[in-house]
Amino acid sequence: MKVSKICCIGAGYVGGPTMAVIADKNRDIQVTVVDINKDRIAAWNDEDLNNLPVFEPGLDEVVGRARGKNLFFSTEVDKAIDEAHMIFISVNTPTKTYGKGKNMAADLKYVELCARQIASVAKTDKIVVEKSTLPVRTAEAIKTILYNTGNGVNFQILSNPEFLAEGTAITDLEHADRVLIGGDETPEGQEAIQALVDIYAAWLPKERILTTNVWSSELSKLTANAFLAQRVSSINAISELCEATGANVNEVARAIGMDSRIGPKFLKASVGFGGSCFQKDILNLVYIAKSLGLEAVADYWEQVIIMNDHQKIRFAEKIVSTLFNTVSGKKIAFLGWAFKKDTNDTRESAAIYVADRLIDEQAQICVFDPKVSSKQMIDDLNYLQSRDRKSNQNHLNVVGDPYEACKDAHAIAILTEWDEFKEYDWQRIYENMNKPAFVFDGRMILDGEKMKEIGFKYYVIGSEY
Numbered sequence: 001m002k003v004s005k006i007c008c009i010g011a012g013y014v015g016g017p018t019m020a021v022i023a024d025k026n027r028d029i030q031v032t033v034v035d036i037n038k039d040r041i042a043a044w045n046d047e048d049l050n051n052l053p054v055f056e057p058g059l060d061e062v063v064g065r066a067r068g069k070n071l072f073f074s075t076e077v078d079k080a081i082d083e084a085h086m087i088f089i090s091v092n093t094p095t096k097t098y099g100k101g102k103n104m105a106a107d108l109k110y111v112e113l114c115a116r117q118i119a120s121v122a123k124t125d126k127i128v129v130e131k132s133t134l135p136v137r138t139a140e141a142i143k144t145i146l147y148n149t150g151n152g153v154n155f156q157i158l159s160n161p162e163f164l165a166e167g168t169a170i171t172d173l174e175h176a177d178r179v180l181i182g183g184d185e186t187p188e189g190q191e192a193i194q195a196l197v198d199i200y201a202a203w204l205p206k207e208r209i210l211t212t213n214v215w216s217s218e219l220s221k222l223t224a225n226a227f228l229a230q231r232v233s234s235i236n237a238i239s240e241l242c243e244a245t246g247a248n249v250n251e252v253a254r255a256i257g258m259d260s261r262i263g264p265k266f267l268k269a270s271v272g273f274g275g276s277c278f279q280k281d282i283l284n285l286v287y288i289a290k291s292l293g294l295e296a297v298a299d300y301w302e303q304v305i306i307m308n309d310h311q312k313i314r315f316a317e318k319i320v321s322t323l324f325n326t327v328s329g330k331k332i333a334f335l336g337w338a339f340k341k342d343t344n345d346t347r348e349s350a351a352i353y354v355a356d357r358l359i360d361e362q363a364q365i366c367v368f369d370p371k372v373s374s375k376q377m378i379d380d381l382n383y384l385q386s387r388d389r390k391s392n393q394n395h396l397n398v399v400g401d402p403y404e405a406c407k408d409a410h411a412i413a414i415l416t417e418w419d420e421f422k423e424y425d426w427q428r429i430y431e432n433m434n435k436p437a438f439v440f441d442g443r444m445i446l447d448g449e450k451m452k453e454i455g456f457k458y459y460v461i462g463s464e465y
């Protein structure tokens, strides 16, 4: 079966970049990305490619090449579903904040709504592809909804998890290590798998396109993220040991990473991992294991999250204890709010939790981030519900200039590894700060020796202070 029309429901960090690359590489396929959020769609259609709602290096060029030709962004969800042969579900699946599985299970209400909408609109056979990160066996739930509420239409459900990392989404898509496609082992299932394989084969070598059954595909996504997050928590655990003993975590990471069985990637100690995937996927894994009565499995993976929470709080507490056990009324500058560099995404960013802890101690936080809006930062803090909106606003000030952020500050905390931070005039920053001038480098990006030469009291994750 040759697919000529694709619809993607959800124009977010996953749906937008993924569909842009699929359209760019398959000029004979019409790709329509739909979303209920009108502002988001308007931003995707903005003539000025600098205003796209998702910031990703290279995304503007890809969208610029395909948009209006075979790539479209629209709010007409029903029309796009009706016309498409293949429908990707790329809506958000946040962790549940209520009811059974609160703070642990994925909230599938958006996915379920999509399935119901597809069922009610579809008049011809469709291949439905789950792209959002979902707990194992979600495809089964989607299938049940489609088969029991549809109008006799045939559906094939595929799982095609996304492995792109934010900030490098376009390269990750264009040069994917592997693409995973799970489908039914029936002849119709295999035909649907082949249709999706053909789309990716337009630019990826066939041997990188793996096909499995649906459940293996779903579980592989959770497992991949759990393993990556586990590496970060493992090195972060060692970072605390290094700080207490005088070892240097970078040196340890380098030494162990040269063992080809361990490998060098994802061994960078930091103030803690963030992002929309790691925590959510591990919590999902934990929830599934618990539901199946596998307590030891659940406890094992939960420890990765516990270590990560500890790392964020430990960083905040280091700031308080170093600043003579009080930050009340003191200005603390934050450089960076995004969960990593080269993205405007802040979901689960360590900065939010560090700020929250410092505001508990009545600090005055002043933030500069090259890509994150002040509204987003306040929303992030409010989402934690630690205090009322007004108090958050009174304690969090956002500025558009890094030098202003650091002026008169007692300490600077580096929360995101934006490259530009390394290029700042640190001498000038030092001169305009309160003394002693502290820098807490949660991302190990600055040259410690140089910082000390200038006069800073420099603290970095993972080595003796």
Ligand code: UDX
Residues within 6 Å of the ligand: 162, 163, 164, 165, 166, 167, 225, 228, 232, 265, 266, 267, 268, 269, 270, 271, 272, 273, 274, 275, 276, 277, 278, 339, 340
């Ligand atoms: C992750 C997976 O990498 C990707 O395959 C999946 O599709 C989605 O989840 P993402 O969350 O976008 O991608 O970013 P990633 O680069 O994995 O970083 C996650 C967090 O871990 C960031 O906060 C990052 O700063 C942190 N991290 C990563 C470290 O602290 N140290 C490291 O060595 C690597």
Ligand code: ADP
Residues within 6 Å of the ligand: 009, 010, 011, 012, 013, 014, 015, 034, 035, 036, 037, 040, 077, 090, 091, 092, 093, 110, 113, 114, 132, 276
């Ligand atoms: P992700 O990182 O998984 O891409 P985002 O939150 O960035 O998550 O994007 C998900 C998008 O899905 C949002 O823009 C949201 O408006 C959209 N969405 C959620 N439910 C629906 C729905 N039923 N129909 C269309 N779009 C939806």
